[in-house]
Amino acid sequence: MIGIIALKNLLHDPARFLATAAGIGLSFVLVTVQLGLLAGFDRTISAMIDHAKADLWIVPAGTAAFDDPALLESTQRYAAAIVRGVRRVTPMLVGFAEWRKPGGGSATVIVVGSDPKTGAIEPWNVSSGRSYDLKAPDAVAIDASYAQQLGVSKLGDIARIEGLKARVAVTTNGIRSFTTSPYVFTSLSQARAFLSADASRTSYLAVELSHGADAAIVRERIASKLPNVEVLTSAEFRRRNVERWLLETGAGIALLAGAGLAVLVGSVTMMQSLYTSVNDHRKEFATLRAMGSSKRFLMSVVACQAGICTLAGCALALIGNIGVIAISAISSLPIQITPSLMLALGTAAALMSLVAAFAAAVRVGRVDPAEVFAQ
Amino acid sequence: MSNDAVLEAENIEMVLGDGARRVQALKGVCLSLIAGEFALLVGPSGSGKSTMLSIMGCILKPTKGEVRVEGRPTENMDSEGLARLRRQYVGFVFQSYNLFPGLTARQNVEASLAIRDRRAANSREVAERALRSVGLGHRLQSLPGQMSGGEQQRVAIARAIVGNPSIILADEPTAALDGAAGRGVLAELRRLAKEEGRAVLAVSHDARAFPFADRVVGMEDGRILSAATEPDLTPPLPRVSGDRRHA
Numbered sequence: 001m002i003g004i005i006a007l008k009n010l011l012h013d014p015a016r017f018l019a020t021a022a023g024i025g026l027s028f029v030l031v032t033v034q035l036g037l038l039a040g041f042d043r044t045i046s047a048m049i050d051h052a053k054a055d056l057w058i059v060p061a062g063t064a065a066f067d068d069p070a071l072l073e074s075t076q077r078y079a080a081a082i083v084r085g086v087r088r089v090t091p092m093l094v095g096f097a098e099w100r101k102p103g104g105g106s107a108t109v110i111v112v113g114s115d116p117k118t119g120a121i122e123p124w125n126v127s128s129g130r131s132y133d134l135k136a137p138d139a140v141a142i143d144a145s146y147a148q149q150l151g152v153s154k155l156g157d158i159a160r161i162e163g164l165k166a167r168v169a170v171t172t173n174g175i176r177s178f179t180t181s182p183y184v185f186t187s188l189s190q191a192r193a194f195l196s197a198d199a200s201r202t203s204y205l206a207v208e209l210s211h212g213a214d215a216a217i218v219r220e221r222i223a224s225k226l227p228n229v230e231v232l233t234s235a236e237f238r239r240r241n242v243e244r245w246l247l248e249t250g251a252g253i254a255l256l257a258g259a260g261l262a263v264l265v266g267s268v269t270m271m272q273s274l275y276t277s278v279n280d281h282r283k284e285f286a287t288l289r290a291m292g293s294s295k296r297f298l299m300s301v302v303a304c305q306a307g308i309c310t311l312a313g314c315a316l317a318l319i320g321n322i323g324v325i326a327i328s329a330i331s332s333l334p335i336q337i338t339p340s341l342m343l344a345l346g347t348a349a350a351l352m353s354l355v356a357a358f359a360a361a362v363r364v365g366r367v368d369p370a371e372v373f374a375q
Numbered sequence: 376m377s378n379d380a381v382l383e384a385e386n387i388e389m390v391l392g393d394g395a396r397r398v399q400a401l402k403g404v405c406l407s408l409i410a411g412e413f414a415l416l417v418g419p420s421g422s423g424k425s426t427m428l429s430i431m432g433c434i435l436k437p438t439k440g441e442v443r444v445e446g447r448p449t450e451n452m453d454s455e456g457l458a459r460l461r462r463q464y465v466g467f468v469f470q471s472y473n474l475f476p477g478l479t480a481r482q483n484v485e486a487s488l489a490i491r492d493r494r495a496a497n498s499r500e501v502a503e504r505a506l507r508s509v510g511l512g513h514r515l516q517s518l519p520g521q522m523s524g525g526e527q528q529r530v531a532i533a534r535a536i537v538g539n540p541s542i543i544l545a546d547e548p549t550a551a552l553d554g555a556a557g558r559g560v561l562a563e564l565r566r567l568a569k570e571e572g573r574a575v576l577a578v579s580h581d582a583r584a585f586p587f588a589d590r591v592v593g594m595e596d597g598r599i600l601s602a603a604t605e606p607d608l609t610p611p612l613p614r615v616s617g618d619r620r621h622a
Contacts, residue, residue: 001489001498004482005475012477287473290434291534292462293490294455 002297006304009281016280017312023273024313024349027266029320032345034262036335040328041255043336045178045245048112049238052092052121054206056219057237061228065244066237067110067179069094069203076226077205083221085213090120091202093188095195096181100160101151108181109150111161113191120206123185128155129170134187141170146182161194178245207231270313270349271356274306278360281305285364299361306357310349380407380443381464381541381574384431387440389423389597400426401437402597410541413568413575415584418594424578425546427594431576432465432544433457445541462491466535468545468564468577472527474519480506480530481515487534505537506530509563525556532563536573543567545577549584561587 010017043050048066049057058080060070074091081089093113100106114121116134123131123141133139140161147153157168161184170185177183192199209218219231232240246252285298321337328335389401400423408414408431416424429435430442433449434457442449444464449457461467474483484502503515509529519527528548535543545564549557565587568575577584585591593600 001482001485005478005486005489008475008477008482010477012475283473284475287469287475288486288490289458290432290461290467290469291487291490292458292460292465294458297490 002300002304005284006301006308009284009301010277010305010308013280016277017309020273020277020309021312021316024270024309025316025320027270027273028314028317028345028349029324030262030269031266031348032317032321032337032341033324033335034259035341035345036325036328036337038255038259039338039341040336041178041246041252042242044176046238046241047175048121048183049234049241051124052206052234053090053208054120054234055209055215056207056222057232057234058089058205058207058222058226058229059232059237060203061230063230063240064248065241066094067177071197071201071203072205072229074200074202076229077202079225080205080207080222083218083225085210085218085221086207087210087213088118088208090115090118090206090208091188092120092204092206093191093195093197093201094203095191095197097162097184097194099150099166099184100163102157102159103151105151107149107151109161109184110177110179110181111191111194112183112185113188113195114185115188119188120204121185123170123172123175125173125175127171127173131170133169134185134190136167136169138165138167138190139169139186140166140190141172141185142168143175143182144171144173145176147171150182162196164193166194267348267352270310270352271359273313274309274353274356275360275363277309278302278305278357278364282364298364302361302364303354303357306353306360310353314346314349379409381410381445382431382576383407383441383443384427384437385441385443387427387430387437387442389426389430389435390438391426400597401430403440404594404597404599406431406592406599408542408574408576410574411568411572412589413565413587414577414590414592415588416576416578416592416594417580417585418600422594423597424594428544428546428576428578432467432542433460462538464540464542466538466540466543466573468528468531468535468543468548470547470550472519472524472531472551474527474530474534476519479516479518480511480522480533483519483530484534484537487537491538502533502537505533508536509533523556524552525559528552528556528560529563532560532567536567536571541573543573543575545575547579547581548577549579549581554583557581557583 058072058076060072063069077089077091080086095111097109097111098106099109112121116122116131127144134141142150150159152159152168155168155171159166175183186194209215215233223231246256288298325335325337384404384406387401387404391398391400404427406427416427418424426435430437433442433444444460447460449460452460475486478486481499481502484505485498488498488501506512506515509532511526511529511533514522514526543564548560548564552560561584564575564577567573
């Protein structure tokens with residue numbers, strides 16, 4: 001009967017119920033979109049680190065982010081390679097360069113050079129060509145989403161990077177850059193050519209550990225042997241990268257603030273919608289109380305009402321989120337709505353619903369049954 | 376106090392508001408009801424009738440004085456204890472019915488059972504029986520909005536009696552009804568007293584109600600007006616009386 005009272009209370013005024021559900025749904029969408037953007041941002045700016053075959057990273061001291069490195073001496077690769085517990089050390093060269101479009105005009109790109117066979121990183125989500133094709137001279141890989149920006153349309157198209165020939169040999173899907181500069185994958189030697197870096201220089205050394213080796217111990221060993229470098233785990237490098245973009249750039253701070261504000265506004269709106277919905281039925285609750293209903297019974301009806309509103313709101317939000325995801329998939333910063341994010345948001349919605357229900361229930365619990373005589 | 380009284384209020388005083396807005400709504404009122412009696416509480420607006428009804432129904436606690444329900448003193452009960460007492464012994468009928476607009480007649484009555492015992496397996500049958508007893512067997516599935524005022528008030532009466540309370544308290548039960556519907560509701564309240572042995576107290580402005588009552592208790596300015604009389608069913612008019620105990 002509690003469920004029937006709660007449901008009929010709400011459905012008696014469908015427009016008001018819909019408004020409540022819409023309020024909750026929009027709050028949910030707002031929070032999901034902002035947190036999804038944040039998650040998408042996190043994933044995008046860390047994609048290279050996440051896809052690299054590296055247990056440890058040897059980086060120039062003071063490196064703040066993957067996209068903006070200084071240079072190391074390549075010879076340090078050999079010093080690291082002989083450390084006990086190290087299986088392989090592979091160099092990676094990263095740097096900004098000018099891409100001249102075949103039809104005229106230019107764009108800035110981030111060249112990522114690594115050995116296509118044994119290198120630390122290779123393009124993923126390959127949609128045409130093979131990663132191995134990057135071994136060929138002049139070969140580069142670009143993401144299809146940047147083809148128009150780079151003035152190319154198909155495999156074999158020729159552009160120039162820093163004046164040198166660059167032939168599109170591989171295309172990928174979904175490898176986006178947080179900055180406006182697309183990533184361009186190529187072989188290590190070709191990258192050196194594009195970036196005018198001599199063979200003794202590299203941006204990073206990616207370290208793979210031997211089976212069973214302790215990362216902390218190996219890291220200490222490497223650090224003690226190599227001057228002017230930092231040895232980071234992938235998680236540390238990832239965190240540093242995220243912190244750099246998120247906390248030290250205007251865009252990152254705006255995104256973070258937006259997410260925080262969305263959570264705040266969404267929570268308040270959602271709770272306000274629920275609270276108002278319950279308060280709209282104050283007369284019914286006063287009647288129940290006058291008839292002798294216990295506070296527990298009233299609170300059960302309130303909780304049930306809040307639950308129904310939350311479920312309806314979440315259902316609307318799900319439809320909204322599907323639309324938002326579809327639209328964002330073609331943008332440069334996709335909204336990343338993972339199952340864990342949805343679960344977290346669902347839990348948060350349930351908690352907010354509980355808080356709102358509790359606040360409303362406290363108010364309903366204090367409802368003066370004498371109100372029924374004043375009507 | 377009368378030994379067979381099911382509801383007794385003694386020396387009730389009630390102060391509402393404070394400071395400049397302080398009003399003494401009741402000034403030492405005594406009133407009791409016995410089983411099978413239909414009493415009317417009448418008086419001008421602001422005389423304290425509804426306040427008295429709220430106090431006798433254990434909805435308001437008096438500033439001073441004592442209320443006993445079925446011999447149980449209520450003075451030291453908290454709000455939950457009073458609610459328990461209400462659902463056990465008291466059925467309410469309100470001026471504007473106060474039905475749940477989204478619930479059918481049967482569900483409205485079932486709600487009254489639900490607050491008593493959520494697990495009642497036969498609550499549907501019990502609710503339907505209560506509605507049939509007030510002549511609404513044909514309206515079980517109707518929503519309040521689909522019923523006349525008189526029918527809605529009968530649903531409210533069914534809701535009040537379904538828990539089998541010994542006391543029925545009604546606040547202006549005919550105020551929103553036309554003549555025929557009002558008389559029907561009053562006849563029903565009288566039947567509850569006479570045939571089912573419940574004690575019924577109704578607040579009313581409605582002169583049509585007086586002939587149905589065993590006793591008419593007049594109030595003015597927070598006091599019972601005058602001495603009591605024997606029950607009187609003769610129309611037309613109100614003989615204003617006080618508690619029989621003070622006769």
